[in-house]
Amino acid sequence: MSVMIIEHLHKSFGGLSAVLDFNAYLEEQELIGLIGPNGAGKTTVFNLITGVYKPDEGTIRFAGQNITGLPPYEICSRGIARTFQNIRLFKDLTVLDNVRIALHKDVQYPLLSAVFRSPGFFKGEADIRKEADEFLEIFNLADKRDEIASNLPYGEQRRLEIARALATHPRLLILDEPAAGMNPQETAELMELIRSIRQQFNLTILLIEHDMSLVMGVCERIYVLDYGQIIAEGSPEEIRNNKRVIEAYLGEEVS
Amino acid sequence: MQKTQHFKPVQFIIEVGILVVIFTLVQYLISAGLLNQYYQINLASICINIILAVSLNLINGFTGQLSLGHAGFMAVGAYASVIMTTYMELPFIVGIIAACLAAALAGFIIGVPTLRLRGDYLAIATLGFGEIIRVVLQNIDYVNGPAGIMGISKLSTWPWLFGSVVITILVIVNLVNSSYGRAIISVREDEVAAELMGVNTTKYKVLAFVVGAMFAGLAGALYAHYFYIIKPETFNFMKSFDILVMVVLGGLGSTTGAIIAAIFITVLTAALQSFPAIRMILYAVILVTVMIYRPQGLMGNRELGRRTFGRLWGDKK
Amino acid sequence: MQEFLQQMVNGLSLGAIYALIALGYTMVYGIIMLINFAHGDILMVGAYIGFFSVVVLGTNIFVAMAIAMIACAVLGVVIEKVAYRPLRNSTRIAALITAIGVSFFLEYTTIFFLTPNQRVYPAEAFPVTNYDVMGITLSSKDIFVFISAVVLMVILQYIIKRTKTGKAMRAVSLDKEAAMLMGISVDKTISITFAIGSALAAAAGVMIGVYYNSINPLMGIIPGLKAFVAAVLGGIGIIPGAMVGGFLMGILETLVSGYGSSLYRDAVAFGVLIIILLIKPTGLFGKNTGEKV
Structure with a gap:
C-alpha cells in the first residue's frame, strides 16, 4: 500500500517554476531516492511535503489523508519527519x-x-x-x-539530526543529503545505519543524495528530478542505464 | 541544559524552610518598626520589579520574542484590580485574580495577531499595542482618563508581595524546566526547525506571551495597591524599557539573572532618585556596553548557583 | 469642504516633516537592517542646535538649519561608529536594544546639560505671516516647512539616483558582500547613509521647532515613532515609500485630530502600524520575501 501519494504538485517562485507537475508514490517501508542535478528542485519538493512551503497546485496524501497545505508541525504530528541539507540543530x-x-x-x-x-x-x-x-x-x-x-x-551532528527526527515517531523519514560532507567510511556507516533504523522502526525513507554510491547502494527505487520535473523513475539498475538521466547529469553533447 | 527532575523531599523541606525564614524575618522587621518607610518602599519596588523582569524574561529571554509592551499589561492589571477593589469594594484577592485574568486576556488578544511578526517588527508592534492601551485608558472617563485613579487602599502588604514573587518565580521556572519549556526554548533557537519537529510554535509563543502578560498584570495590581495612585502615563513605553533594561542586564534567558538585575536596578534607581537624568544616562551606557561586549547579558542563559539556588525554585512540588 | 482643505494643508506640512524623518529610518534600515531608535533624538539634537544657532549666533533660520544638518550628520556618523558598528554581525535584537540605549543617552544627556524644560523657538527667527487663499489660512510656516522638505527630498533623490555615492548606497543595501567585492567601501557607505539620514532628521527638527514653536529634550520620541510608522507604511527600506508614507501619516493624523478626538491622535500612528504589519508587513511598496530553508 502506498503510504504517500503526491499528485500534480506545482510550486513557482516569482514566475519561476521550481517544481512542475511532480507525481510520486511511496510504498510502505520503501527506501526511495530523489536525485537530480543541482537546482533541480529536490529540496523544494521536501519543503512542500513537510509544509515549509505551500504548494500552488496539487495534492499530497499521506496515510490516506490529504495533508496538502497543513502547517509543518501538523504534518510532523501525522508522522513525517525530516533532516536538513544545512544542519539545523538547536x-x-x-x-x-x-x-x-x-x-x-x-x-x-x-x-x-x-x-x-x-x-x-x-x-x-x-x-x-x-x-x-x-x-x-x-x-x-x-x-x-x-x-x-x-x-x-x-x-555526529548529522547523526543527531536523524536521531532528533526519529524522536518525533515518524512513519516517513525524509533525509536531505544525509551524507553531505562525510568521508567514504562515514558514508558507509551511515548507509548501514539507515538500513537498520528502517528495519527497527518500520520506516519509509525518502532521501536526497548526491553521493551516487550511497543512493545506488541503499535505495530500492529512485526518482530523478530535472528542472522541477520527474524525468525518470525506477530501480537503481534502470536509472543507471536511463538515457535521459545521463543526459541530465552530463549534458546533451555527450550523448 | 536542563537536568532530569526527581522529587527530593529533604531538599523540598529545606527550601520551604529558607523561604519561611526570609518571610518571617522581614515581617518581623516591618512589624517591629525596624524597617523605615524608605526601605519598605524599596522592598515593595524590588518585589514588583522582580515579577515584571522574570515575566518579561519568559517572553524576551526564553521565547526570544522581543516585546516592548510589558507596561501595557501592567496597566491592564493595575486598572482591573482597582476597579474590583476601589470601585466595587471587593476583597484584594478578587482584584488580583481579575488583574491576572484581564492581563492574560489582553496578552492573548494582542499576542495572537502580532506573534506572527518577527524580530524588530514584533518589537515595534508590541510597543504600539502598549501605547494604545495607555491612550485608550486616557480616554475612558470611567477610570478618570489622564488624571488616573487616586485614593486606592494600600493592600499590597509584605505577605502579598512576597507570596506573589514566590509564585511568579515558581510558575515560570517550573514551566521553563519542563517539556513545555523546552518547546518554548526551541522557538527561540530555531523556529523553522522547531515547527518541523512537531512544535506548534505559534501556540507556544502565545502561551509564553499570555503567561508573561498575566504576571505583568499581577505586578500592576500590587503596584496600584502600594502606591495609592495610578495614571495611564505611569505605564508608558519608558516603563517597558525599564523592565527591558533589567532583562537585558541580567541575561536573556536567565531567571536568576533577571532577579538580580531587578534588585540592582531598583536599588540604583532609588540611589539616584535625585538625579533622574544620570540614572537614565547610566541605563543607556549599560544597554549599549552590555550589547557590545556581552550581548547575552551578564548571566547569559545560565542560572546562578544551580546546585543551591536553582533547586530552590526548580524541584518544588 | 473648506474645513477639509484646511486640514489637508496642515496635514501636508506635518506630512512633509514625517516624510523627512521617515527617510532617515528607511535609509538606515535599508542598508543595515536596523531600526535606528535614536533617529528621533537626532532630530531633537538638530532642533536644539538650530535653536542655539538662532539665539546665540543670531543666524537666520536657513543658516541655522544648515548648521544643524551638518552637526547632526557628524553626530550620526559618530553614533554609527561607536554604538552600531561593533554590533553589525550580532543579532538584530541586540542592535535594536543598543539603539534604544543610544536614544536614552541622547535624551538624558540633553536633559542633564540643558534641563528638561521647554524652550520657545525665537519668534524673530521666523516671522509668521498668514495668507488667506480662498478662505484657507496658509501660514508662512506651512510654506517654509513644505518647500524646504520638498527641496531636501529632491536633493536626496538626486544623490541616490545620479551620484556615485547613491549608487554605492543602493549596491550596499542590496548585497553587502557583492558590493565589497566590487570595490565599494561598505563602512564608508554606511557612514554616508547615517550622515544623510541624520542631516534630514536635523532639518525636520528645526522645522518642528518653527512649526510648533517649542522644543524639549524628549520632543523627538513621538515624531520619531510616527515617522517610523510612516516608513513601515511605505515599505521600510524603500525611499519613495517613506515619502508617501510620511505624507499619508501627516494627513491621517490631522484628519483624526480635526474630526475625531485629539486625545486619540497619538494612537492613530500605532493603529496604522499594527494594521499594516498584520495585513502587509512589507508595506505599500514592498515585495514579499520568504525565508530560505
Missing part, C-alpha cells in the same frame, strides 16, 4: 535537549502538571529521558548527551 542546546524537544509532541503530562510539579510530571519527564537516551544509544551519542550540539563533530 545548536546552543544540549544533545539531549535536541532529542527531548522532538519528543515534546507526544508529551504525556499536561501543562498545569508541569507548573505544579505533580507526580505525573516527574513520571512523564523520566519517560522522556528514558526514550531520549534510547535514541541517543542507537546513534552512538549517549555519552555526548550533555554536550552542546554545535560542539559535536560534523558527522
